[in-house]
Amino acid sequence: MTTAGREQVGAKGERTRRQIIEGALQALGTGGVAATTTRDIAAGAGVRLATLHYHFDSKSALLLAVLEHLIDETTSALREETGDTADIAACIRESLHAGWRYLTLTLELQIVQYELTLYALRRDDAAGLAAYQYDAYIKLYQDILQGVAARTGELDAAGCADVARFMLAGIDGLLLQELAKPNKARSSRGIEALIAATQGFASGLANDRETPKAGTRATRG
């Protein structure tokens, strides 16, 4: 999983390393993963090509480091942006609103992230990074939900995980639609629908918990 650079780490080295990742992010934002060369990245970072190769064993290692950075950045940004809420329903609403707000403010970054996720999926040595990415995002929402559920008792841990996955799937799908054909108003309606649906899903799970009937989970039709 590690996208290790090279040699030991000095203070200056770490700074340059970040600088390169930042430059990579900028270069990747213009033109995408396929069109970005190591020279583009070096230029974007204000660094000589050889310096880039000193800090990263290969272009591939660098790209994976960028994805890791993006994951960290996204999770911490979202974690900060979500405040306390009274119950699960409110928590779902706030979390989805916060998430959608962040994603739409960083659309270009999200395209890069999708590209890098697929890139990682293709590499035998990095397929785990894609899995880690989704684990991280699901855990993020799960933690937020559980913070409330621990107080209200509406959901257990497994329930929170299921709801988190549901939220992530919905927001991911809506983001793809927004990227393919931007339409803020329509997407907002989509988010509202997702909020209501998630709340319904969560309260369904809560009811199952109060009345733990044997057999299948509740599904219509």
Added chain:
Amino acid sequence: MTTAGREQVGAKGERTRRQIIEGALQALGTGGVAATTTRDIAAGAGVRLATLHYHFDSKSALLLAVLEHLIDETTSALREETGDTADIAACIRESLHAGWRYLTLTLELQIVQYELTLYALRRDDAAGLAAYQYDAYIKLYQDILQGVAARTGELDAAGCADVARFMLAGIDGLLLQELAKPNKARSSRGIEALIAATQGFASGLANDRETPKAGTRATRG
């Protein structure tokens, strides 16, 4: 939008053209868009490199043609696989099951499709193709829903479109999760949750229609 080849079209030409696309699909399946060269594609198609360039103006045009092919293939496969249903709820269930079944049977193809969608999004001359893709899939589900709604009167055209978008977003998101970290059982639970949620969303719209109150759409919280 056209990914036009070259010259006029003879019978043989069209056959070879398809053959190249098929070979491209195979080559792309192994290694992904980033790693696939025109030589790989030509080899996969059993064709000389120059032949490839005779039929397609550029690698880019070829890749976009592959995406178009993939879209056609997917929509027609799904259209065939969905039978008649009694009401909207059943239609939603059948459509999502059919869709999920097809997608999971063609996972590698779906990775390629995501890669190509992002590739198209990056190209100024082809961003419309990504939009076309999502329009096509949404229209597919919308048509299926409307076939039932026309009979039962449960939803109007706009409602069908909204529900179709909701379904697509959910299935897209779940597919990404499955790709990042395969887990058939968990994904199946996700699909069931999505079915229930979509049915809830649809019946909510249906109620709004019966009781067309002014103002905001129904949302909890």
Added chain:
DNA sequence: CACAAAATTGGTCATTTGACCAATTTTGGT
């Protein structure tokens, strides 16, 4: 300050890659 480790740099290299062209073969209509 001294000096070893870390960091940076200019320059080079072998390959890969997409594109293309002149020449040849095949196709299909008459």
Added chain:
DNA sequence: ACCAAAATTGGTCAAATGACCAATTTTGTG
């Protein structure tokens, strides 16, 4: 069968690209 158009092919090319190394400069620690 004839022949123009279509299709295919081998061979070539310039550019791009990732990698790397020897040499130099900078860092920071004793």
